[in-house]
Amino acid sequence: MNMKKIVVAGGGVLGSQIALQSAFCGFDVTIWLRSEGSIERAQPKLLRLKEIYLNTLEAMKTNPTAYCRGFSCESELSADKINDLKQKVEDAYDGGNKVIRITEEAGKDADLVIEAIAEDPEQKIAFYQELSKHLPEKTIIATNSSTMLPSAFAKYTGRPEKYLALHFANEIWKNNTAEIMGHAGTEGKYYDEVVEFAGQIGMIPLKLHKEQP
Numbered sequence: 567m568n569m570k571k572i573v574v575a576g577g578g579v580l581g582s583q584i585a586l587q588s589a590f591c592g593f594d595v596t597i598w599l600r601s602e603g604s605i606e607r608a609q610p611k612l613l614r615l616k617e618i619y620l621n622t623l624e625a626m627k628t629n630p631t632a633y634c635r636g637f638s639c640e641s642e643l644s645a646d647k648i649n650d651l652k653q654k655v656e657d658a659y660d661g662g663n664k665v666i667r668i669t670e671e672a673g674k675d676a677d678l679v680i681e682a683i684a685e686d687p688e689q690k691i692a693f694y695q696e697l698s699k700h701l702p703e704k705t706i707i708a709t710n711s712s713t714m715l716p717s718a719f720a721k722y723t724g725r726p727e728k729y730l731a732l733h734f735a736n737e738i739w740k741n742n743t744a745e746i747m748g749h750a751g752t753e754g755k756y757y758d759e760v761v762e763f764a765g766q767i768g769m770i771p772l773k774l775h776k777e778q779p
Contacts, residue, residue, distance in 0.1 A: 569677040569763050573598050575693065577608025580710055581682035583738050586615045587636060589658035591767040598672045598679070616659040619739060623652050636739035636768040673700040678763060680732060682710040690714070691722050698724035706756050708732035715777045717749035727753040732760055734769070744769035749777060 574585040575598045582597070589595040599605050625632035627645050637651055673679065679701065683693055690709070697707070706728045709716060720726035730748040735741035744764035748757045764771040 569759065569766075570594055571675050571677050572596070573673055573676040573679045574682060575599075575679060575697070576682035576684075576710075577604060577611060578682060578684075579611070580734055580736065580738075581680075582608060582611040582615060583736075584680055584682060584710065584734060586612060586619070586658055587738050588767050590619070590654055593767070595658075596672055596676075612659065616655060619655045620652055622739070623648050623655070634740035634742075635770075636742035639768075673697065673705065674702060676701060676705045678760070679705055679707045680710060681707065685711060685713055687714065687718070690719055694719055694722040694724075698722075701725075706730075706759060708760055710734060713779050715749065715779060716747065716752070717777060720749055720751055726751040728756045730757055730760060732764065738769070742769050743772055745772045745774055747774040747777060 570593065572588050572593045573596045574581050574588070577585070577597050577599050585595050585597050597608060599608060619637075622632055622634055623637060626634075626637075626643065627648055630641075633641050638647075640647075643651075679697065681690070681693065683689060690711075694707070701707075705725070707723050707725065708729070709719065709731050710733055711731060712733055716729055716731045720729045723729045726749075730746065730752045733745040733747070735743055746757065746761050746764060761771045761773060
């Protein structure tokens with residue numbers, strides 16, 4: 567699968583980071599939220615992240631220690647290249663991110679849904695059961711949970727073979743690792759596609775071969 571359309575479910579600290587980083591790297595990103603209040607809380611987070619990206623990139627012109635690996639694999643960048651990256655940030659914020667509520671429209675073309683909602687089993691189960699009504703067959707689902715195992719939720723997704731964990735560290739533009747962890751029923755080809763996606767958004771994929779909170 568050539569992933570293009572990414573849906574991030576949840577606009578909290580990591581959800582907003584995953585969304586902006588994915589859009590910065592050229593993906594069509596939707597943040598999938600459940601209420602107007604959630605939308606209102608997500609917008610300032612995205613704006614703050616945009617300013618962090620722009621200010622950090624500007625600092626990289628004169629301060630080598632400001633370099634963040636999530637922006638580029640090149641540690642030495644010319645001012646022109648940095649300006650190009652800053653334009654990518656502007657484009658990602660202005661055009662790449664759509665913030666909408668849970669609707670059939672949000673997920674109908676999704677290649678990958680990254681779930682980054684609260685670490686509450688009941689909320690996750692309810693979310694996956696609702697999500698399954700709106701997604702096409704092709705969609706892979708990944709959870710960003712750091713404490714819960716994918717095997718605990720796989721059956722609720724309606725596609726356990728396409729379900730796994732994709733866990734990010736905070737401040738992903740500089741702590742650019744992504745842990746990929748399947749469960750016993752995850753098919754290898756979908757695991758590999760998520761590994762590839764992690765690399766495409768500037769992360770270093772850390773492939774885990776057994777479940778571990």
